[in-house]
Amino acid sequence: MTERKTPLLDELETGPWPSFVREIKKSAKSPMVQDLLGQLERSYQEKIGHWKHGGLVGVKGYGGGVIGRYNDLPQEFPEVSEFHTVRVNQPSGWFYTSDALRTLCDIWGRHGSGLTNMHGSTGDIVFLGAKTAELEPIFSELTQAGFDLGGSGSDMRTPSCCAGPARCEWACYDTMNFTYDITQAFQDELHRPAFPYKFKIKAAGCPNDCVASVARSDLALIGTWRDAIQIDPAAVRAYAQDGKLDIQRDVAGRCPTQCISWDAKAQALAIDDENCVKCMHCINAMPKALSPGKDRGATVLVGAKAPIVEGALLASVLVPFVKMEAPYDDIKELLNAMWELWSEHGKNRERIGEFIQRIGLGNFLEQIGLDPAPEMVTQPRTNPYIYYDLN
Amino acid sequence: MTERKTPLLDELETGPWPSFVREIKKSAKSPMVQDLLGQLERSYQEKIGHWKHGGLVGVKGYGGGVIGRYNDLPQEFPEVSEFHTVRVNQPSGWFYTSDALRTLCDIWGRHGSGLTNMHGSTGDIVFLGAKTAELEPIFSELTQAGFDLGGSGSDMRTPSCCAGPARCEWACYDTMNFTYDITQAFQDELHRPAFPYKFKIKAAGCPNDCVASVARSDLALIGTWRDAIQIDPAAVRAYAQDGKLDIQRDVAGRCPTQCISWDAKAQALAIDDENCVKCMHCINAMPKALSPGKDRGATVLVGAKAPIVEGALLASVLVPFVKMEAPYDDIKELLNAMWELWSEHGKNRERIGEFIQRIGLGNFLEQIGLDPAPEMVTQPRTNPYIYYDLN
Amino acid sequence: MAAEPTKRKTDIGPPNYEKFLPPIIKENYGKWKYHENPRPGVLVHVAESGARLYTVRAATPRLMSIETLRLFAAIADEFCGGYLRFTSRNNVEFLLADEGRVDPLVARLRKEGYPVGGTGPGITNIVHTQGWVHCHSAASDASGVVKSLMDALFPHFERMDLPAKVRVAFACCLNMCGAVHCSDIAVLAVHRKPPKINHERLAKTCEIPSTVAACPTGAIRPATVDGKQSIQVIEEQCMFCGNCFTVCPSMTMADPENDGISIWVGGKVSNARHEPMFSKLAIPYLPNNPPRWPEVVDAVKNLVDVYARNGRPFERMGEWIERIGWPKFFKLTGIPFTKYHIDDFRHAGESFRRSAHVRQTPEG
Amino acid sequence: MAAEPTKRKTDIGPPNYEKFLPPIIKENYGKWKYHENPRPGVLVHVAESGARLYTVRAATPRLMSIETLRLFAAIADEFCGGYLRFTSRNNVEFLLADEGRVDPLVARLRKEGYPVGGTGPGITNIVHTQGWVHCHSAASDASGVVKSLMDALFPHFERMDLPAKVRVAFACCLNMCGAVHCSDIAVLAVHRKPPKINHERLAKTCEIPSTVAACPTGAIRPATVDGKQSIQVIEEQCMFCGNCFTVCPSMTMADPENDGISIWVGGKVSNARHEPMFSKLAIPYLPNNPPRWPEVVDAVKNLVDVYARNGRPFERMGEWIERIGWPKFFKLTGIPFTKYHIDDFRHAGESFRRSAHVRQTPEG
Numbered sequence A, B: 001m002t003e004r005k006t007p008l009l010d011e012l013e014t015g016p017w018p019s020f021v022r023e024i025k026k027s028a029k030s031p032m033v034q035d036l037l038g039q040l041e042r043s044y045q046e047k048i049g050h051w052k053h054g055g056l057v058g059v060k061g062y063g064g065g066v067i068g069r070y071n072d073l074p075q076e077f078p079e080v081s082e083f084h085t086v087r088v089n090q091p092s093g094w095f096y097t098s099d100a101l102r103t104l105c106d107i108w109g110r111h112g113s114g115l116t117n118m119h120g121s122t123g124d125i126v127f128l129g130a131k132t133a134e135l136e137p138i139f140s141e142l143t144q145a146g147f148d149l150g151g152s153g154s155d156m157r158t159p160s161c162c163a164g165p166a167r168c169e170w171a172c173y174d175t176m177n178f179t180y181d182i183t184q185a186f187q188d189e190l191h192r193p194a195f196p197y198k199f200k201i202k203a204a205g206c207p208n209d210c211v212a213s214v215a216r217s218d219l220a221l222i223g224t225w226r227d228a229i230q231i232d233p234a235a236v237r238a239y240a241q242d243g244k245l246d247i248q249r250d251v252a253g254r255c256p257t258q259c260i261s262w263d264a265k266a267q268a269l270a271i272d273d274e275n276c277v278k279c280m281h282c283i284n285a286m287p288k289a290l291s292p293g294k295d296r297g298a299t300v301l302v303g304a305k306a307p308i309v310e311g312a313l314l315a316s317v318l319v320p321f322v323k324m325e326a327p328y329d330d331i332k333e334l335l336n337a338m339w340e341l342w343s344e345h346g347k348n349r350e351r352i353g354e355f356i357q358r359i360g361l362g363n364f365l366e367q368i369g370l371d372p373a374p375e376m377v378t379q380p381r382t383n384p385y386i387y388y389d390l391n
Numbered sequence C, D: 001m002a003a004e005p006t007k008r009k010t011d012i013g014p015p016n017y018e019k020f021l022p023p024i025i026k027e028n029y030g031k032w033k034y035h036e037n038p039r040p041g042v043l044v045h046v047a048e049s050g051a052r053l054y055t056v057r058a059a060t061p062r063l064m065s066i067e068t069l070r071l072f073a074a075i076a077d078e079f080c081g082g083y084l085r086f087t088s089r090n091n092v093e094f095l096l097a098d099e100g101r102v103d104p105l106v107a108r109l110r111k112e113g114y115p116v117g118g119t120g121p122g123i124t125n126i127v128h129t130q131g132w133v134h135c136h137s138a139a140s141d142a143s144g145v146v147k148s149l150m151d152a153l154f155p156h157f158e159r160m161d162l163p164a165k166v167r168v169a170f171a172c173c174l175n176m177c178g179a180v181h182c183s184d185i186a187v188l189a190v191h192r193k194p195p196k197i198n199h200e201r202l203a204k205t206c207e208i209p210s211t212v213a214a215c216p217t218g219a220i221r222p223a224t225v226d227g228k229q230s231i232q233v234i235e236e237q238c239m240f241c242g243n244c245f246t247v248c249p250s251m252t253m254a255d256p257e258n259d260g261i262s263i264w265v266g267g268k269v270s271n272a273r274h275e276p277m278f279s280k281l282a283i284p285y286l287p288n289n290p291p292r293w294p295e296v297v298d299a300v301k302n303l304v305d306v307y308a309r310n311g312r313p314f315e316r317m318g319e320w321i322e323r324i325g326w327p328k329f330f331k332l333t334g335i336p337f338t339k340y341h342i343d344d345f346r347h348a349g350e351s352f353r354r355s356a357h358v359r360q361t362p363e364g
């Protein structure tokens, strides 16, 4: 098998940032990867991709987890004429042991291109480039090793979360456990697409939202607290004395609700917690002195998505505060109620965020049995087009 | 003619606020007003109005200026079976002499109910309740006295303005003269409806917008300035010493862009005029110390309206700054360009603000020959649905 | 009777305002330096020349008999050379050069029943509309509600005792001729039942395509009703705006039992500090209760009182609410938050809280 | 070859994360007190117990060979008992209890070509997508653009020298798998020509109703083209989103001449200070210029440089722009403002400046 010439790609092997081209070449003993290099070089020359849709592929009994991929140059690059993606459900918080990693490498080395994404944008381990015939063997070896596939298509997508309590002092609930629990609880919804469209869940331990849940998940659980921010006055003074931080300008001055008052003389910081919107800024700026309150839980938001079809949406508040305790029954009930309504009345390829806007948030709440709360909106309606219900 | 019994209305004659019922009764020698009292008392009993649409009425050669009104109880209240409104174009800034007022009273006393609104919401002198036969006589006597009708229907509505330079130190252009000039210049557009829908013009001398132009006019001219706010340091110190005003908290602290710095020790106020958005607050709070800059003109905004049909709109910036000098040719050209485009492509009963949203502000600007400017938006687009034009 | 004009004049436009300006204004036109507001209803504008113009502002009911206009004219002649004006909120203003005449004028106006006030941080006249006095579209009366409200709010007209100006407006239907949509407190009469269709008259009186087009929610469809060309209304899609009635008299909205009044808060027009804002829904419905609408009066008084207690200097009602947040507003006013408060029209989603910025309520 | 499984397992879900946590994390799980960021790429988390967990974060290209994963595994065994994790932005993190091993580990990773950094106020890995490596929908390559950008931005990865975090994201089509829509700097590949329709295959490969429904602007109509059931596209209504192609392979978007890249700024996800925001259009189009996309690299560097010079501490790019205003942003960056910058989709009107709050430009 002749080494492919890839002059354009080769230019991407230089420079300080680790090179994906070098990565591809590391696996170049695989004939699939040889053809991939060839096809990719061709794309770089022609400024156009060479992949196309194709028949759905997958593993027995699952509707999701594999993305079928075919090329439009099967003659030139036969080894990538089938080049499917296998999505493997990552462990909570993307924690691994070296053994676990090696196990995955062994399986993927035997049956595929040897190329991966660690990780996909949704959070899965992505095996990049498998032939149809290899899918079942990959699956059975994965399950033997204790791994399972992730989601794709109109199903519950692989939930993901931040490191949370495993590696962060600000976690207001156990993101790792919640994500594991919910993923196990909804295996059927994950593997067998039955929704109008995809449904993503992301769990962030605090309002810093290190998994971008507010932008990228149909259901976002963002840790927060109800009581007062914990202040360590001694540590506050330490920050003041150390002097690197301008507490008035950069902490109090940047509080979105201006609810912090800084007494420079006394070197004391006071917070009007009633007006604190739990943005995290002051805590971020003074991690040794401030921390979230003790009465912790999460704000539940719904409906984030990318632009297709009606335009991108950020998630919006559905439950201002919920305690997050295993087995998370209230969240599971909420999910079931939402899924039932959406599955019955949602249009094909209508994300739940678009669905809510179409039927109206007020009606949506009524249907799933939640009370309207002013926390759900930035302001009450301004237009007088009210559907008074006199019946 | 028997005095009508109006027990419900009579209850509205008491109380400190001047009573419209007493006003109506002041004219009760008119049989029309007798019937009006009767019909109104009936509405108060039944909680329902008794007016209805009817054939268009007006004066010869005009399409606007008169609102036809008929009742649905002609038997009971024959004298108000025809009870039309005559809109009379007010003088700029609603200034009158006692003689001018009396002249209007004489004409209206001879030919109508004797009831008026000083003024209607658009700004006209409103004669309330005329019979069809009286319209021509009223019109001819008005014109003899130097008055003309205002607008109604799908025409240019009667422009109005704040007192401006006549009675206000903050007027950044001559609202009174502009309003008179523009009204005279577009008499045909005012009297002969030829637009898709109504078009209102309001002129405010400064951003305090005392004629609510930003909420109530299809074209709003709001006085502003380009250079630095004028500061009288001595007067500033006077405010500081007098002590009634907390300059840090209530002036600097309430500046929307936080571009004011207050030096309490030096009792000196400094403004970063580059970031001043000309909101007027600091000037309002310290009228003796601060005033608008010297390089004055107006910001032109377009498209305000009430909810019908697509929802209410506030006016939006069309020209960030224009010098306002008689004969206001640039404004007149702008109006002609907008009217031409809107008249050709606007739907029936589509206000220009709705029209702009339908065809896109970018396209609208292109059509009327204005360059896009970032001042026209709060932020650039967030959705990627861009109509790239490669031709 | 006036002599018939020799030749019919048209398109002459309004009289030139200059004829109506008092000498002190002509002399100092555009040369005012600053103003003071020495007492409620009295303004002093000081010109660069040093000249001092005194303005005395008095209440009017807006709906006025010519007898009252003649009275104002007479008073103007007596006190200020016959010069007066009206304001954009329908008050009357007398323009004096002579400070000594101010007190007598104030006393005289009060005696005649047109009290002086309405300036500064308080409550001035209520911008309003026709109502049952003259409009076919009205879901309530305008003048009656306004009179009842201003009687109750009157102390704030005569005193400048609020954190900032409170602009109250009234409109008798969703056409909003009072342009209530940007008021600190907007009182808006509403219908709550779909139009009653008179199929007999409809074909004759209405243009069916434009009637269908009039509906913001597309609730109107063409239909043939017992042989006649007419329309039908999908009632679940109707939100009672009455726009169909505006274009088609055969679709009536008025309903004595169900018409009533909604209350909106936190709008503003000026650019001072915060940009202009729409009013937002506070109370979806209160009954029509003539002649004095007690429920409406109490609700508005409550809003003003809560604001008076909690607002800070210069803070308009909407600015105050933004500072404390809407949850607190509903708590302080005791108004329940309902599904009606959540927008569900075109841009509804833009009003959803799309962040975790929540003022949390401590347990218990 | 692995022995065939006796019984086929399904629905087992992911492994329990607990198996993968190092002892120090197990012991201090949920009991962390605070953290420090002593140097770029190194974090120290201090537990209530006093235990100190060291994290060393290294860059990855995300697209990795299993050889590299085996290398990471070996390094983890050598330095930290085999414990490692990946981040939500595709960096790798090694978790150490022993401070002494930090420097050697950092050195080793650098030597292997996986430099350490990405923490604090700087630039970390670029969230991105498949591009020409694997997706049919791509208007550009992902990995190539990202590599070119990170080579240029690399100093900000190794240094914490910006006012705040700058999150850069890339997506190769409007589906935005990189969820670029809330990034400080979003690099988005775009098509600019309507779909080319293969009427031959369409009827066979596509469901016509769902294809018509897929179009956000209703530009697609069913049509019969030389006898065949197919669709037609009203080209003036097409804004090139490619959603039709997603549901119908016979409508191809890719076009070597006209595809390219747009750049968006000022988005954020965190709730810190300002609520989360979408990114806004900065540059409508730059050409596809593989292998190193110099125009794109220069544009992004310019944005970062201008922000670095003008932003204040803690101020994310979007917060900085809000402070100075968009007119100033376009002036400072030298980017022309065009009609493309003005929204014209569904809620366009919500982005118009509906007030007189304008930063005026003094004459001349």
Ligand code: SRM
Residues within 6 Å of the ligand: A067, A069, A085, A087, A117, A119, A120, A121, A122, A123, A124, A125, A126, A150, A151, A158, A198, A200, A215, A216, A217, A304, A305, A306, A307, A308, A309, A351, D128, D129, D130, D134, D135, D136, D137, D175, D176, D177, D178, D179, D246
């Ligand atoms: C692999 C991945 C990108 C990556 O390189 O990481 C990906 C790849 C594809 N996405 Fe995605 N999406 C991926 C994460 C996302 C995300 C980000 C996220 O999940 O946080 C988004 C934006 C958030 C969201 O869901 O809105 C995303 C929004 C889309 C959309 C638009 C959905 C929408 O409602 O706007 C489509 C179009 C569709 O669903 O038909 C799409 C469709 C696709 C398809 C299946 C293309 C297609 O039309 O068939 C891509 C297959 C590429 C390939 O050849 O492998 N992908 N996709 C990500 C999944 C890996 C994983 O499982 O971990």
Ligand code: SRM
Residues within 6 Å of the ligand: B067, B069, B085, B087, B117, B119, B120, B121, B122, B123, B124, B125, B126, B150, B151, B158, B198, B200, B215, B216, B217, B304, B305, B306, B307, B308, B309, B351, C128, C129, C130, C134, C135, C136, C137, C175, C176, C177, C178, C179, C246
């Ligand atoms: C008389 C007046 C109310 C008043 O008591 O002052 C008035 C009265 C009527 N308005 Fe108005 N509008 C009046 C100012 C307004 C304003 C306020 C303003 O101009 O600043 C508005 C809101 C601003 C705007 O234009 O959007 C206003 C928005 C409407 C609308 C809704 C227009 C829209 O696009 O939303 C209608 C409905 C229509 O045009 O068909 C309307 C329609 C009407 C009609 C003609 C009712 C109808 O359907 O025929 C009313 C006749 C009442 C009557 O019997 O006399 N009126 N109308 C005002 C005109 C007096 C004058 O000329 O000075």
Ligand code: SRM
Residues within 6 Å of the ligand: B093, B161, B162, B163, B164, B167, B168, B169, B170, B208, B209, B210, B211, B212, B284, B285, C035, C037, C043, C086, C087, C088, C089, C090, C091, C118, C119, C120, C121, C124, C125, C127, C164, C165, C167, C182, C183, C184, C267, C268, C269, C270, C271, C272, C314, C316
């Ligand atoms: C006479 C009048 C203009 C006219 O030509 O008729 C007028 C006159 C003055 N206005 Fe006004 N405004 C008048 C309607 C308005 C309106 C329009 C409206 O209410 O529909 C507004 C916008 C209201 C809103 O924002 O919703 C208005 C917002 C202001 C403001 C901004 C207040 C704020 O903080 O938002 C000022 C500044 C101030 O009060 O310090 C102002 C200031 C003034 C000054 C001080 C200007 C001056 O130096 O002469 C005048 C006396 C103020 C006072 O009454 O306290 N005027 N003013 C109007 C009197 C109405 C009335 O009878 O009460």
Ligand code: SRM
Residues within 6 Å of the ligand: A093, A161, A162, A163, A164, A167, A168, A169, A170, A208, A209, A210, A211, A212, A284, A285, D035, D037, D043, D086, D087, D088, D089, D090, D091, D118, D119, D120, D121, D124, D125, D127, D164, D165, D167, D182, D183, D184, D267, D268, D269, D270, D271, D272, D314, D316
């Ligand atoms: C490891 C990771 C979570 C994970 O489970 O993988 C993480 C970890 C931390 N984040 Fe994060 N964030 C991580 C992605 C994010 C994201 C998501 C994203 O970028 O897609 C965000 C939202 C970004 C945005 O707003 O667009 C994010 C917004 C923050 C913020 C808020 C920053 C701000 O001012 O807006 C903080 C607070 C801070 O930096 O002071 C924060 C703070 C932290 C802390 C200090 C939390 C802690 O005490 O451990 C961690 C180290 C910070 C650092 O890297 O400088 N983390 N962080 C992610 C590392 C990504 C990477 O490899 O670089």
Ligand code: SF4
Residues within 6 Å of the ligand: A162, A163, A164, A165, A168, A169, A170, A171, A172, A204, A205, A206, A207, A208, A209, A210, A211
């Ligand atoms: S989201 Fe909050 S809890 Fe989770 S890692 Fe980020 S900062 Fe920590």
Ligand code: SF4
Residues within 6 Å of the ligand: A254, A255, A256, A257, A258, A259, A260, A271, A275, A276, A277, A278, A279, A280, A281, A282, A283, D273
């Ligand atoms: S968390 Fe945010 S809102 Fe709360 S006090 Fe700190 S900075 Fe202010």
Ligand code: SF4
Residues within 6 Å of the ligand: B162, B163, B164, B165, B168, B169, B170, B171, B172, B204, B205, B206, B207, B208, B209, B210, B211
């Ligand atoms: S708008 Fe400005 S100029 Fe006109 S009266 Fe009001 S404050 Fe004076």
Ligand code: SF4
Residues within 6 Å of the ligand: B254, B255, B256, B257, B258, B259, B260, B271, B275, B276, B277, B278, B279, B280, B281, B282, B283, C273
């Ligand atoms: S006019 Fe407004 S924006 Fe300008 S300095 Fe004064 S308060 Fe600030």
Ligand code: SF4
Residues within 6 Å of the ligand: C129, C130, C131, C135, C136, C137, C138, C139, C171, C172, C173, C174, C175, C176, C177, C178
């Ligand atoms: S608001 Fe409605 S009812 Fe009142 S006058 Fe205007 S159109 Fe008539």
Ligand code: SF4
Residues within 6 Å of the ligand: C194, C195, C214, C215, C216, C217, C218, C219, C220, C233, C237, C238, C239, C240, C241, C242, C243, C244, C245
């Ligand atoms: S009232 Fe309004 S919503 Fe109802 S049918 Fe008529 S136009 Fe449509």
Ligand code: SF4
Residues within 6 Å of the ligand: D129, D130, D131, D135, D136, D137, D138, D139, D171, D172, D173, D174, D175, D176, D177, D178
């Ligand atoms: S962004 Fe578009 S092209 Fe890129 S992976 Fe996602 S769907 Fe494919």
Ligand code: SF4
Residues within 6 Å of the ligand: D194, D195, D214, D215, D216, D217, D218, D219, D220, D233, D237, D238, D239, D240, D241, D242, D243, D244, D245
């Ligand atoms: S590319 Fe988008 S806008 Fe154009 S036809 Fe296809 S779906 Fe419609």
